[in-house]
Amino acid sequence: MAELPRLERWMQAVIVHPGSVAEAVRARSATRHLQVSDARRALLPSRTMAPLERLAIYQGMYPLRMHEALAADYPGLAAFLGHERFSDFVLSYVAVHPSRSYTFAHLGHRVPEFLRKTRRFAPTAFLADLARLERAMTEVFEVDEEQAGPPPSPPRHVATDWASRRFAVSPTLRLLSFRYAVGPALDALKSGKRPATRPRASWTAVHRRRYSVYRVELRREEFLLLGALTKGRPLGAALREAARRNGKPLSPAAVTRAFRTFTAERLIGEG
Amino acid sequence: MGDRFGLPDLGVGVGLRTVHFGYILSKEPDVDFFEAITENFLDTGGRPRYILDRVAARYPVVLHGVSMSIGGTDPLDLGYLAKVKALAARVKARWVSDHLCFTGVSGRNTHDLLPIPYTEETLRHVAQRVRRVSEVLERPLVLENPSSYLEFRSSTMSEAVFFARLLKDADCGMLLDVNNVYVSSVNHGFDPYAYLDALPADRVVQYHLAGHTDKGTHLLDTHSARMKKDVWALYAHAIARTGPRATLYEWDEEIPAFGAVHREAKKALRYRPPLERARPVETPRRIARG
Numbered sequence: 001m002a003e004l005p006r007l008e009r010w011m012q013a014v015i016v017h018p019g020s021v022a023e024a025v026r027a028r029s030a031t032r033h034l035q036v037s038d039a040r041r042a043l044l045p046s047r048t049m050a051p052l053e054r055l056a057i058y059q060g061m062y063p064l065r066m067h068e069a070l071a072a073d074y075p076g077l078a079a080f081l082g083h084e085r086f087s088d089f090v091l092s093y094v095a096v097h098p099s100r101s102y103t104f105a106h107l108g109h110r111v112p113e114f115l116r117k118t119r120r121f122a123p124t125a126f127l128a129d130l131a132r133l134e135r136a137m138t139e140v141f142e143v144d145e146e147q148a149g150p151p152p153s154p155p156r157h158v159a160t161d162w163a164s165r166r167f168a169v170s171p172t173l174r175l176l177s178f179r180y181a182v183g184p185a186l187d188a189l190k191s192g193k194r195p196a197t198r199p200r201a202s203w204t205a206v207h208r209r210r211y212s213v214y215r216v217e218l219r220r221e222e223f224l225l226l227g228a229l230t231k232g233r234p235l236g237a238a239l240r241e242a243a244r245r246n247g248k249p250l251s252p253a254a255v256t257r258a259f260r261t262f263t264a265e266r267l268i269g270e271g
Numbered sequence: 272m273g274d275r276f277g278l279p280d281l282g283v284g285v286g287l288r289t290v291h292f293g294y295i296l297s298k299e300p301d302v303d304f305f306e307a308i309t310e311n312f313l314d315t316g317g318r319p320r321y322i323l324d325r326v327a328a329r330y331p332v333v334l335h336g337v338s339m340s341i342g343g344t345d346p347l348d349l350g351y352l353a354k355v356k357a358l359a360a361r362v363k364a365r366w367v368s369d370h371l372c373f374t375g376v377s378g379r380n381t382h383d384l385l386p387i388p389y390t391e392e393t394l395r396h397v398a399q400r401v402r403r404v405s406e407v408l409e410r411p412l413v414l415e416n417p418s419s420y421l422e423f424r425s426s427t428m429s430e431a432v433f434f435a436r437l438l439k440d441a442d443c444g445m446l447l448d449v450n451n452v453y454v455s456s457v458n459h460g461f462d463p464y465a466y467l468d469a470l471p472a473d474r475v476v477q478y479h480l481a482g483h484t485d486k487g488t489h490l491l492d493t494h495s496a497r498m499k500k501d502v503w504a505l506y507a508h509a510i511a512r513t514g515p516r517a518t519l520y521e522w523d524e525e526i527p528a529f530g531a532v533h534r535e536a537k538k539a540l541r542y543r544p545p546l547e548r549a550r551p552v553e554t555p556r557r558i559a560r561g
């Protein structure tokens with residue numbers, strides 16, 4: 001069993017190397033397992049191709065697969081960076097965070113964090129926010145609806161004792177706040193336009209209903225109120241908490257508007 | 272072990288692909304069976320699994336994996352196998368297949384089907400892993416021959432001989448991809464008919480059909496476009512040896528409308544009989560009248 005593990009480790013080291021195949025077989029990651037001279041002898045030529053050219057077929061396909069998988073989870077990021085820069089991003093990302101799972105579902109988990117740390121891809125803070133939004137959408141897409149429970153039914157209009165009323169919140173809800181308006185940016189990118197990248201705070205709710213993912217842009221007071229309701233607070237306490245975090249009470253008009261948004265988007269329902 | 276473990280001929284099926292989800296659910300096309308890529312349905316409780324549940328309620332389903340790494344040298348991932356087993360039970364999978372290859376080592380997954388050297392050492396190693404997987408899954412594992420683009424000098428036997436011995440030693444089934452046999456035969460310069468004739472016919476559980484792309488220096492298994500005439504001829508030869516077996520068409524690049532893929536799949540009926548379904552019982556002639 002000594003030969004097979006060595007051969008497999010060598011082959012993998014060459015395949016995941018970002019340089020040419022000639023560079024890859026000379027890299028320390030490969031020569032640890034097989035010397036360059038042994039590497040050439042390990043493979044057979046074909047009628048049309050030399051051994052290393054054949055290995056290069058596999059090496060060439062690796063970044064394409066990673067590109068495709070990450071672009072599926074981060075279409076906005078891929079569109080913003082463009083094909084070449086996104087490919088560059090993919091190679092540097094998987095060099096640090098290669099797939100360690102049987103599924104691609106986890107490959108992109110650390111993209112927002114990676115963007116923030118490397119700072120190689122500008123504008124860094126904007127891209128990290130955009131990636132965080134796209135990550136949340138992927139995670140909500142994957143949520144187990146059987147475990148999360150059904151979406152709440154629409155709230156009944158009962159006038160009595162509104163302050164002690166509790167509302168059920170969409171079980172798949174994710175509330176996100178950003179330094180950049182990445183929701184509108186994502187819309188722009190999807191329609192082939194250039195998004196605004198100046199800092200502008202934004203708040204977004206992402207949730208799923210009947211296996212479709214919905215993204216709702218919120219105002220700040222809506223974000224604060226929904227956050228308080230998510231903690232299971234009755235409406236009175238939720239309004240007080242939102243007011244405290246807002247620095248001033250929410251106006252009646254703002255509360256009315258918030259409830260219209262929450263119910264129209266089915267973000268909350270009967271508790 | 273009896274004739275291919277008593278696994279049934281499922282007729283002519285199509286690979287379940289995201290772009291066709293809506294069509295399949297709304298139109299319920301008359302397809303004999305579907306094959307789902309196992310890993311796409313493992314860690315999700317979202318729409319893909321919902322779709323697969325609905326498909327499984329209406330059609331026979333088989334699971335086809337791409338990450339088992341049966342030829343790998345890392346320990347088998349028992350957590351993964353437990354999930355595969357649970358999914359197979361959930362969708363009543365008629366069988367579970369994967370590929371004769373490794374997909375990564377040292378904890379990594381390249382998500383490719385990488386070739387292994389065909390040696391006695393590899394044979395012992397893979398056979399022991401296949402037996403272990405079959406024990407865990409509590410069903411025979413079915414393994415596919417992948418397309419390959421390189422060969423190891425250390426191989427001491429052909430892929431066909433390796434496969435034939437593995438099927439017996441590890442008591443498993445084969446998913447015979449005739450397009451992969453063709454692609455590899457051109458890339459490595461062997462006779463694809465000799466390859467087919469070297470396989471034990473009673474171990475072939477399923478066929479794969481697909482198109483490939485000629486890159487000039489080699490053929491690439493792209494699952495794009497229609498299957499080539501030479502490959503249909505190979506299928507005709509293979510199915511004449513084995514008798515009718517579940518046959519599935521894979522289309523993964525530039526995927527056309529469902530009907531076009533299904534039509535391509537049904538060309539298999541030129542070479543194998545249609546699936547015999549249970550006929551409705553004869554209507555009784557005499558009807559009791561009150």
Ligand SMILES: [Fe+2]
Nearest residue numbers: 415448479521
């Ligand atoms: Fe296949």
